[in-house]
Amino acid sequence: MQCPTCNNLNAATDVRCMRCQTTLIHEAAGHSEGFKKAANALDARMYSGIGAFFGFALTAVLLKFVLTEHWLSDRQIYLSAVVAGVVGSLLGRLFLKAKHEL
Ligand SMILES: [Zn+2]
Known part of the structure; x- marks a missing residue:
């Protein structure tokens, strides 16, 4: 998963960005309505x-x-x-x- 903050490419299963520690799963939840509903x-x-x-x-x-x-x-x-x-x-x-x- 690409980090929305620093564009570092992380593994799809990473919860946090390897470089800047941005919460990746949280970002995904904020962006996808389907994910939120699920x-x-x-x-x-x-x-x-x-x-x-x-x-x-x-x-x-x-x-x-x-x-x-x-x-x-x-x-x-x-x-x-x-x-x-x-x-x-x-x-x-x-x-x-x-x-x-x-
Ligand atoms: Zn990052």
Whole structure:
């Protein structure tokens, strides 16, 4: 990849320019709409996945091992964790949206 600052020719996989340390991947993201969209879609999937995982895991662990003073059966705990996972996934997307609007 050619450096936009000093025109030094770097390897396609280089993150920074070998000569002037300009961030090359960042430059590419700034120039290509397609790249940005792909990166955003990947971000959205990642954030909602992380949100879903933590929502599910936290709720399951809390209900099963920490907040044991309740009337829920294992099946109800599982269902609550699934709901929390969906909520977590939505929160992850909201978080990403908020991050982009800053
Ligand atoms: Zn350079």
